Amino acid sequence: MDERKPSLGLSRHVYSGRSAEEALKGVDLNRNIEALVENPLSHLTPEQLQRDVRAFAQANDLTQYSDLLKRGAHIAKDPQFYEAVEGVTELEKQALHDERTRSFRQPRALYLTIVICSIGAAVQGWDQTGSNGANLNWPAAFGLDTDRKSNDFWILGLVNAAPYIAASLIGCWLSHPLNHYLGRRGVIFIAAWFCFFSVLGSAFTQSWVELFICRLLLGIGMGTKASTIPVLAAESSPASIRGSLVMGWQLWVSFGIFLGFTANLVLYQLGDIAWRLQFGSAFIPAVPLIIGIYFCPESPRWYIKKHRYHDAFKSLQRLRNTPLQAARDLYYIHAQVRLEELMLGDGDITVSEGKEQYTSNGRYANRFIQLFTIARIRRATLAASVVMIAQQMCGINIMAFYSSTLFTEAKASERSALLVSWGFGLINFAFAWPAVRSIDRFGRRNLLLFTFPHMAWTLLAAGFSFYIPEDSPAHLGLITLFIYLFAAFYSPGEGPVPFTYSAEAFPLFHREVGMSLAVSINLFWAAVLTVVYPKLSDALTPTGAIGFFAGLNVIALVMIFLWVPETKQRTLEELDYIFAVPTRKHMHYQVTKVLPYSVNRYILRKDVELEQLYKFPST
Numbered sequence: 176m177d178e179r180k181p182s183l184g185l186s187r188h189v190y191s192g193r194s195a196e197e198a199l200k201g202v203d204l205n206r207n208i209e210a211l212v213e214n215p216l217s218h219l220t221p222e223q224l225q226r227d228v229r230a231f232a233q234a235n236d237l238t239q240y241s242d243l244l245k246r247g248a249h250i251a252k253d254p255q256f257y258e259a260v261e262g263v264t265e266l267e268k269q270a271l272h273d274e275r276t277r278s279f280r281q282p283r284a285l286y287l288t289i290v291i292c293s294i295g296a297a298v299q300g301w302d303q304t305g306s307n308g309a310n311l312n313w314p315a316a317f318g319l320d321t322d323r324k325s326n327d328f329w330i331l332g333l334v335n336a337a338p339y340i341a342a343s344l345i346g347c348w349l350s351h352p353l354n355h356y357l358g359r360r361g362v363i364f365i366a367a368w369f370c371f372f373s374v375l376g377s378a379f380t381q382s383w384v385e386l387f388i389c390r391l392l393l394g395i396g397m398g399t400k401a402s403t404i405p406v407l408a409a410e411s412s413p414a415s416i417r418g419s420l421v422m423g424w425q426l427w428v429s430f431g432i433f434l435g436f437t438a439n440l441v442l443y444q445l446g447d448i449a450w451r452l453q454f455g456s457a458f459i460p461a462v463p464l465i466i467g468i469y470f471c472p473e474s475p476r477w478y479i480k481k482h483r484y485h486d487a488f489k490s491l492q493r494l495r496n497t498p499l500q501a502a503r504d505l506y507y508i509h510a511q512v513r514l515e516e517l518m519l520g521d522g523d524i525t526v527s528e529g530k531e532q533y534t535s536n537g538r539y540a541n542r543f544i545q546l547f548t549i550a551r552i553r554r555a556t557l558a559a560s561v562v563m564i565a566q567q568m569c570g571i572n573i574m575a576f577y578s579s580t581l582f583t584e585a586k587a588s589e590r591s592a593l594l595v596s597w598g599f600g601l602i603n604f605a606f607a608w609p610a611v612r613s614i615d616r617f618g619r620r621n622l623l624l625f626t627f628p629h630m631a632w633t634l635l636a637a638g639f640s641f642y643i644p645e646d647s648p649a650h651l652g653l654i655t656l657f658i659y660l661f662a663a664f665y666s667p668g669e670g671p672v673p674f675t676y677s678a679e680a681f682p683l684f685h686r687e688v689g690m691s692l693a694v695s696i697n698l699f700w701a702a703v704l705t706v707v708y709p710k711l712s713d714a715l716t717p718t719g720a721i722g723f724f725a726g727l728n729v730i731a732l733v734m735i736f737l738w739v740p741e742t743k744q745r746t747l748e749e750l751d752y753i754f755a756v757p758t759r760k761h762m763h764y765q766v767t768k769v770l771p772y773s774v775n776r777y778i779l780r781k782d783v784e785l786e787q788l789y790k791f792p793s794t
């Protein structure tokens with residue numbers, strides 16, 4: 176028997192591009208018509224797997240871990256039969272069993288990473304709401320009068336939008352080159368300093384132009400941070416609980432928003448300097464982020480991307496419960512990354528005379544173009560863009576930026592407006608907690624499809640409540656009630672999903688640039704809405720403006736239904752097969768299978784079963 180049969184090309188010697196495709200039985204990572212989700216190791220014989228692991232260990236200075244890597248590779252090949260793998264200890268078997276039954280039993284280093292990422296998210300939230308309370312006073316301090324000068328509406332909107340303008344046009348796009356040279360931790364460290372100094376500078380400004388410049392600098396930090404922190408969390412987390420851990424970004428953004436509203440409420444009585452303190456107080460969470468980020472392990476996938484496998488293994492050993500689990504994940508990630516390089520045409524790797532050659536062709540501009548030209552990546556770009564823009568379409572950031580102004584338009588006093596805004600922040604944070612479990616149990620897509628209809632009707636009801644006579648207690652009461660209900664539906668759905676989804680959707684070599692584009696889209700439209708909303712509300716009245724966003728929620732629901740596939744409980748590398756399914760096939764399935772099923776099951780109350788789109792032959 177010829178033991179040198181061509182394998183997957185996972186060792187340093189690539190036997191042929193054709194053999195990789197052959198081993199995958201025709202699963203094309205750009206056109207997966209059969210919707211197969213395959214394990215790239217499942218078709219290898221034990222001899223092939225042993226040979227590839229041995230070559231991998233020799234090529235990457237991991238020979239001292241050869242036996243461990245072999246056991247890990249066998250478990251990665253057949254995860255459900257780990258007890259049959261020779262040499263696995265009882266302690267290791269228990270750890271592998273706990274992955275399924277006690278999935279949140281993880282090492283301290285993983286939770287430290289998630290905590291620090293959560294602090295970074297809280298910085299983002301506090302930065303967003305510092306201007307909310309300050310908007311009641313800083314325009315007058317700089318001589319702006321929105322009641323008499325229509326141009327001052329645009330200045331107010333422009334200053335509030337400055338962080339999102341800078342984040343979308345500069346900060347997000349800096350994240351890719353900075354990540355390339357500095358890694359995830361280095362980028363977060365630099366971004367934290369931007370967030371620290373810029374908000375302190377805002378507290379000492381003497382004109383709206385100076386305030387605008389400080390907020391532009393804040394945006395650079397916000398953009399690079401928002402593009403990197405969810406990626407670090409996603410790349411560090413196990414697949415079974417990745418959604419729960421990565422959604423910590425939005426959960427703690429909500430907490431930061433709540434803290435910002437709390438600071439606004441506490442500081443508003445301090446007279447002429449209140450707005451300065453409201454801006455400057457956002458420096459507080461940046462301090463532990465600056466200190467804590469260097470105690471976290473670097474992303475193992477970033478090390479793998481740099482071909483630093485020894486460092487990647489050390490990082491995984493900190494992020495997993497046993498060295499065996501670290502070895503399994505290292506080799507499985509390596510297997511999928513090699514296929515990504517060979518089959519997605521990344522440009523960093525070419526095959527010549529049976530050997531891999533690394534080139535510089537796959538750099539920033541080329542990878543950006545590939546977001547739209549490579550089918551698998553284009554589908555991820557479409558899905559990530561939809562969930563990101565939907566977050567702005569739903570209207571949540573209008574509430575986050577202008578809730579105090581909105582409630583004063585509802586004839587609330589300054590104190591009442593700040594107090595009601597504080598309640599909005601509390602609900603936004605409290606109702607994000609259910610998603611910690613539901614995002615991996617029910618899935619990203621299902622949460623969105625459930626919550627968007629409810630966000631639409633609650634906004635519509637809030638808008639119509641403005642027609643209640645202003646002297647009636649029900650006027651402010653019902654506006655507040657429906658806006659609170661809107662926040663309660665937003666928080667477990669469109670709140671955590673966009674950044675979680677975008678951080679996991681792209682293949683490794685396009686993850687930074689893909690996340691940069693997704694976050695840029697999100698923050699660009701946040702900037703547009705922030706600039707436009709004061710004038711929109713003035714032209715359409717608050718009822719018209721809120722009703723406009725209710726309609727956008729319905730449009731976003733249709734976009735999500737057609738273009739956003741489910742990603743729950745798949746490894747980052749297995750998502751290659753999910754996004755390899757053609758968009759037309761996915762849309763056809765939703766319209767011809769899911770829609771009739773939903774009508775029959777939930778409206779007509781019939782006992783029907785849904786034909787599944789994805790097939791998992793190796794599980």
